[in-house]
Amino acid sequence: MSVKKQTRRAGSRTRGAIGGLGILVACTLAAVPAFAADGFTEAQKTATYSSDATASTGDSSAPSADNWSVRMMDVFQNLRTDRGPGGNAAVMDYNDELTSEINRTASKAQVQRAIVDQYQDMSVSMGDAFGKKLGAIYAEAIADGELPKVTWLLNKEGGKLGSTSSTNPPKNYFDYDRPYIRLDKTKDLVYRDKEGGDAWGSTSGSFPSGHTSQAYWQGTALAEMLPQLAPQILARTAEAGNNRVVMAAHYPLDVISGRMMGQKIIALRLADPAMRALVDEAADELRGVLERGCGDTLENCIKKDVPYLPTDKALAYYEEHLGYGFPDIGPKGEKVVVPAGAEELLVSSHPDLTPAQRRQVLALTAEDSGNPLDVGEQESWQRMNLAAAMAAKVTVKADGSVVIGDGSVEPTPQPQPSPGPQPEPTPAPEPTPAPTAEPTPAPAPTGSPEPTPAPQPTLPSTGGTPGAPVANGDDLPAAAEGGIQASVRGDRVVVSGLTAGERYSGFLYSTPTALGQVTADAAGAASFALPNDVEPGAHRVAVVDESGDLVGWAAVTVSSGAVAAADGDELASTGGQAGPLWVAGSAGAALLALGTVLVMRRRRSETA
Structure with missing residues (x-):
């Protein structure tokens, strides 16, 4: 498979709407829970668990x-091939070439x-995998502190499930240089980062990928x-892994090994x-929050939502990123050795x-x-x-x-793994639940599905005040509702779900009032100033692009007196489903401090 062809396959353009991600910025300052939630007990949080040891990756030094x-x-x-004679040049050259191709051809x-x-x-940004509405509910619930159990287990900063499983020990053991250190940064790679970022700042080992x-x-x-x-969550996870190659922070082999390691961590924890x-407690908490926010059973909410990807496309995208089309180094058709404990990952899906x-x-x-890592x-x-x-x-x-399926495929008896040597595998058919293409260097079919949420309609202007999409707020198309997220912050309305770097004009309804033109920041968020004479009550905010x-x-x-109050304290009111949050005196100072801490924590970067 040519590198260019494979990039269309494994490096598919992930044009997922930023809306599910940009909402994080708008929700960051909602520091006080709208729903009082109890986290784990102190006894649960301070206990020593057997999996603390079994999942440990040891001493990084x-x-x-x-x-x-x-x-x-x-x-x-x-x-x-970087340590003298030997190695597999075909595999490692492909690793370099595919890294360059994915990085250089990535869409905006x-x-x-x-x-x-x-x-x-x-653990928050991947929540857009839940769907348009459920993803927004999840992001807001995390920001509002309504999911303390989920957060304690999954948080980037010391989440319990990964707390003893750093990638630094294997990184240091293999000590393989990152793409931006090994490859030509002027010809092979394009620097991708936010303003003031440090995406190429780490000198830690590349293999495996920590992110x-x-x-x-x-x-x-x-x-x-x-x-x-x-399927949607795991496809979004595969996208997050592939994004490391987009950034030229890692190679595809780093991503494959990172997947292997991350999933074994959870298998060890669930054992x-x-x-x-x-x-299980966190799952109950998460389901409850989503159902309360949606107002129906989770199953019905999923059916009514706009998915991150339809299930068949999610499964296809995930499969494409399992092997990245590397040249084979071993025979096809070998019997699979299911890892010990991997069955723990299917308990909830097949109880x-x-x-x-x-x-x-x-x-x-x-x-x-x-596959080279098989x-x-x-x-x-x-x-x-x-x-x-x-x-x-x-x-x-x-x-x-x-x-599985119509019953035409049956399993071959599998050996039970043990800590000792495994028996030699024998050939067995390898069925899959849907037609797939073999990940070999031969050319693959084009047009593989892209992990994009169902597109939100881009509607042409329908007349009214020049520049405004409609003359009356009641005429705003229902299909465009939710294409952005918006909340009132004092004398401003913060909008997320936009494309970073693009210019947008805002309008406040019922009768259109122009809010001016702004540029969306790197997170896809923008802030419009509210008119001084804005009437309190319900309004609609519409955003149009430059065309x-x-x-x-x-x-x-807009709360009564919100603009006036904001003159003295921009945190006087925060929009969103929780309603206005009024603070004054020492309480306001405390909230301001807490909001600042939250913003700083969310901006901390990780060099894994």
């Missing part, structure tokens, strides 16, 4: 070749999403909590009954199956053999297609074996 995080990918030592929208994932907490590992332990845990959305109980049956599902949905630890973490396994329609036969097309509109509420 003295990484051990015997630690699981090194063993599962130690075949990399046989591939690399893809770059903006990659920048968001670079600096934001991905990708984190995205996968966060995303896999979210998929376990919301199995109904597992600990006490830790699984915490994940009625036995552990052995879940292992059969993983074997049936596994990728074919031969031999480490004699377990096939590289081949595990978790999205397909979680989404599989399974039938249990009378003898206890399982079949005059309506981007979207949102309802906002």
Whole structure:
């Protein structure tokens, strides 16, 4: 497969709407919960869990070749060509060339999403995988403190599930230079970053990718909590991994190994009954918040929402990014060795199956053999297609074996992994739940699906005041509602869901009042000043682009005296579903301090 062809496949243009991500900025200062939520008890948070040790990656200053995080990918030592003779030049050259191709040809929208994932907490930014409405509910709930259990488990800054599983030990063990250190930065790569960013600042090892590992332990845990959305969540996680290549911070092999590591972290954690109980509590918390915000059952909310991707396209996108089309280094058709404990990842999606049956599902949905990273630890973490396994329609036969789909494919008995040497695999058919293309260097079909949310309609101007999309706010098209998110902050209305760097004009209704023209910041947010004589009450904010097309509109509420109050304190009122939040005196100072801390924490960058 040519590098150019493969980039259209594995480096698909991820033009997902920034709306699900930009809302984070608008919600950051909503520091006081709209819904009082109880987190885990102090006893739960201070307890020692058995998986603290089993998931540990050890000492980064003295990484051990015997630690699981090194063993599962130690075949990399046989591939690399930077330490004298040997290695696999075809694989490593492809690794370099595909990195350059994905980085250099990334679309503007893809770059903006990659920048968001670079600096934001991905357990929040990946929430747009839930769907347009559910993703917005999730982002606001996180910002409002309504999901303390989810946050404690998944937070970027010390989330419990990944707290003992740093990628620094394997990074230091393999010590492979990053693309912007090894490759020609003037010919091979394009610098992608926000203003004042440090995307190329890290000198830590490239293999495996720390951001990708984190995205996968966060995303896999979210998929376990919301199995109904597992294909979408895992596709968004794959996008987050691919975004590391867009930034030229990592190579595809780093991303593949990061996925392997991140998913094993969650398998190790879920094998600990006490830790699984915490994940189950967080799942109940998350489902409850989403259902309250949506006003219906989760299943019905999903049906009515605009998806991040339809399920079939989500599964296809995820599969395309499992192997990135690397040239094979081993035979095809080898029997898969399902990793010990991997069945723990299917408990929520297939609760009625036995552990052995879940292992059969993983074997049936596994990728074919031969990928460069498909031999480490004699377990096939590289081949595990978790999205397909979680989404599989399974039938249990009378003898206890399982079949998928119409029952035409049956599992081959799988060896049970043990800490010792594994038996030699024998050929077995490798079915998948949907037609796939083999990830080989041969040319692949073009037009692979892109992980984009269903597009929001861009509506032409329909007359009215010059520049305004309509003459009366009641005539704003229902289809464009939610195309942006907006909240009132004192004397300004903050709008998110825009494209960074683009110019937009704002209008306040019922009768259109021009709010001026502004440029969206790197997070896709913009701020318009409210007129001094704005009437308190319900309004609609509409935004049009430079061509005059309506981007979207949102309802906002202006509190009585909000503009006047904001002259002394911009935090006097924050919009959103929680309504205005009034603060004064020492309470206002405390909230201002808390808001500042939250903003600073959210801006901290991670160099993994």
